[in-house]
Structures are given as structure tokens and as C-alpha cells.
Amino acid sequence: MSEKSIKHTDKNIALTVSDKIAIINELMDQDREEVRDRQDSVLTLTYTVIPGLLAIAVLAHADKTLKWESIVGTILLFILYLVVFLIFRRWLADTRACQQIREEFYKHQELLHTDLFKPLRGIEPKDRKNALKDKSLWFPFGVTTATSLVILLYLILEIQPPK
Numbered sequence: 001m002s003e004k005s006i007k008h009t010d011k012n013i014a015l016t017v018s019d020k021i022a023i024i025n026e027l028m029d030q031d032r033e034e035v036r037d038r039q040d041s042v043l044t045l046t047y048t049v050i051p052g053l054l055a056i057a058v059l060a061h062a063d064k065t066l067k068w069e070s071i072v073g074t075i076l077l078f079i080l081y082l083v084v085f086l087i088f089r090r091w092l093a094d095t096r097a098c099q100q101i102r103e104e105f106y107k108h109q110e111l112l113h114t115d116l117f118k119p120l121r122g123i124e125p126k127d128r129k130n131a132l133k134d135k136s137l138w139f140p141f142g143v144t145t146a147t148s149l150v151i152l153l154y155l156i157l158e159i160q161p162p163k
Contacts, residue, residue: 020112024105031099038092046140049081050147057151071155078148097127
């Protein structure tokens, strides 16, 4: 549907409070599902990177001539993980802000009784305040960071080039 047809439709249809509540509830369900998807993405990333780090260590252990390539590979894989993790966290913060927008309709129910009904408005700084923080995602980040450091130390200290 184009923007013009949406505006045209809004002029012709008056939404009741129960219609607005149904829309908000559906949007909140979608937001919750998106939050779970974003959290799962971070966990999946962790479950993918750690075996990759272990594979690099095993390869370096099997072929001692690949010491520096393994060190560089470990560093690059961790940098990639870090960048993607921060991107996922940003997306998750945006999704949480969208949840805050929808929750405003329950906190301030007078919004349901106005003619201007905008549950899909843009994110503002006030929407990021008091949002839920996903602190549980720092545990997989810590595990991946620790794994990267241990493997990097192993590669640097333990693998000696052949004589």
C-alpha cells in the first residue's frame, strides 16, 4: 500500500478504541517476537564464532607452520564478532525503543482516545529511556571474548615453529 492510499484510508475509517488496542497488541506481539529473534541472533553468532576459533587453534596445532596466519585469523574473527555483536545490540535497542512506543499507549491511555493515532512513529530519544536492558547477552560476549583471548595466548605462547 502506498503512503497516499494509507492517508486516504485513514480519512475514511474511524478507528474505535478497541480497534486501536487490537492494533497496539498486535504490534507489541511483533515487537516481542523481534526481540527474541535479535537475542537468538546474538546467541547464534556466539555458537558460530567459538567453534571457528577452536578450528583455528586445532589447525594451528596440527600445522605449526601456520602460527602467524592462525593468530591473524583469530584476531580478525574476533573483530568480526565484535562488530556484528555491536550491530545486533543496536538493532535490539531499536526494537526495545519500538516496544516503549507501544507501551506508551497503555501508560497514557488518553492517546487511545485522540484522533491522531500513530503507533508506528519514528524513534525519539525519550523512547530509549527506561527501556529494558538485555544484560544476559553480555555473558555470551564474555565467553567468546575469553575464548578468543585464551586461544590467542595459546597460539602465541605454546605453538613453536618446527626446528
